[in-house]
Amino acid sequence: MDFFNALILLLNYIFIPALTYGSQLALGAIFVTLIYGILRFANFATGDMMSFGTMVTILFTWYFQSLGISLGVLPTALLAIPFGIFFMILYMLSIDKFVFKYYRINKSPPVQLAMVSIGVMFVTQAVVRIIIGPSDQRFFDGEKFIIKAREFKETTGFNEGLALKSTQVITVLVTIILVSLLFWFLNKTKTGKSMKAYSDNEDLALLSGIDPKKIVMITWIIAGILATIGGALYGLDKSFKPFTYFNNMLPIFAAAIVGGIGNPFGAFLGGYVIAFSEIFLTYAYKKFFMYILPESMEPESLLQLLSTDYKFAVSFSILVIVLLYRPSGIFKGKVL
């Protein structure tokens, strides 16, 4: 019995939150890695682009809510996401046309493109804050919990409750569907394969008749889908605040590099590596050991490896260690 209680404790406080957070990071990390692999620069505007897509989604959610349209138990935002994606892609393509294209054609060094992306970051941040403001926005509606902690306790008789939020299930499900679609696209379709070829060797790809304009456009379209969905899922699960999105850029970068930058599958797993290690290292295991150890050995301290304040620091330290010992990432990405 105690053993199951301990298990439920871990499930409730570590496994489910980490899986959700990891999915959100994974979507962002694939976005970063695609831009890096195909357009060849580190996009510092990642977090703010995600907040732009989320902002449009929120605006449409509010509009639908005012019209009285809803999905019943599901959040209305799911209905608004396609519109968010549409405007996100539009925004990205116009930024590419007016800003990035010039440097790409001139074959500028990646550092210069990264600097330019900082300019884009400033502009996007301003646009988002001017339109929706810097404060917290909640746009979740529908049924909040699938399993409530109290009901779980009552029906099963365990001491520990298990809470499962609907947003957590939606996040994981949508991530699985989206990522499998993406990998199918990259590995099986002709366009996807040509994207991979372009990423591996640009000159050779051009020689074999691949149209770079098309590749770049499709990359931005995929990036727009990933950014909007990733951002909207994060906003649904937690809440939407432009500054948090900017900050999320850092663990996302960490995930992309840990997984091996330029490698979408690595980025996908990298998201979970970062999320799980953040939560594993900052969780206080006192209660867990209270269940599995006999009473005489009960721990006195919190048994927390690091205080939760260092959540971000954990992922960054992992990144630094990976950069030192395995610069190409866990799954071989582009060598530095």
Added chain:
Amino acid sequence: MRKNLNVIAAYSIMMALIILVGIFQSWNIALSIFNLCLISAVMTMGANIQWGYAGLINFGIMGYTALGGLAAVLISVDPVQEAWSAGGFDIMMSLWLIIAMVLIIRFILKRFNKSKIRTYSIAVIIISGILLIRFSAEPGIEAIEAVNPAKTGFLGGFGLPIIFSWIVGAFFAGGLAFIVGKVALGLRADYLAIATLLISEIVIAIIKHEDWLTRGVKNVIGLKRPAPYEVDLQSTDWFINLIEKFNSGKLELISNLSDRQLELNQLVIEGSSIFVKLCYSGLFLTVVIILLILTQKALYSPWGRMMRAIRDNEEAANAMGKNVVKQHLLIFILGSAIVGIAGAMLVTQDGLFTPGSYRPMRYTFLIWVMVIVGGSGNNFGAILGGFAVWFLWIEAAPIALFLINFFTAGMSETHALKLHLIESVPYFRFLMMGLGLLLIMRYRPKGILPEKIEIK
């Protein structure tokens, strides 16, 4: 003279803008803009040494700034005796443990050849060391933080004049840069950018949450000043006389004696804060000029030529027998140390240390905008960038307000769009920074005052 015409013109325009602010808004605002411009200029000089001289990208400026600020706290605050007696021993023990750990790792690195076992044993030592330190320091930290938490709750500093912290801040930042440089400098440019950005976030996390050292988010306020206090000035005779002499013409016009006294008091209050700001300006200007002379000398010395050679072609420089790795590390430390000075200056001017206010937008990316806009590789350009961008950053809101009013003049005062726009005026500064950076990078990629190498 003729060669430098654009430099002189650019600086005159900048000065004229600040003077215009003084005339139209107030001299107080103008001087506080000027002071922060000077601090920004120091930061951009640091970043410019790294990026402009050597082509090293450092997105960790925020971390070095914060370390400089920490130095200001540790130097100037009086030591808290109670806290030292409560937990000083534990902290000192942890310090010895850290030193011992570093020495053991160093020994292993020197003694054994590179192998998997060596790597793993180092990892084990680090992890067990951190756990050991954490558990041994815990009671001491709790004891320190329990000492009068509303006012102190930390170890305090050395109680020295705050001016010293400018040098100590440079050493702190340089020390961090040494570690970061050893770890990360081998990385390619954009990875280095990400790595330094993340390391600076770690530094901020530590400063924010190690309350026994920095008071964390509880902030340290009321730091000692190198300049006189306004309140003291207002009751000093020579200062009142000075103000009276300065404004004699204006005061003569008021015939009523009590009115004149009131007016004088008002002028003294205004004058005192301007005087204090002028003191700061003098100090900061001295630092900027000293640094400018040093960096200019370095730029045109054989060392500067070598740095440019390394920047432009690492392989060739290496082939000529220059130690690229060592020089990169050196310049990384030098640039970061200068940023550390700026961090200490900033805290000195504010008189308070607020770890929560260190955000990458303000302390990393804005500084980079300054360097790029001003002109990387050119010290005068970098300083000008610091001035121009900071000026715009502050004055963006009034400019945006004016533009909004101008373009929405046709709308009624209560129009929803107009109200919304006026409400979001503070965020137009991000827009201006972003557009400015994009335009400069597109049409004048070398900055307002481009790098210019004269061979003498």
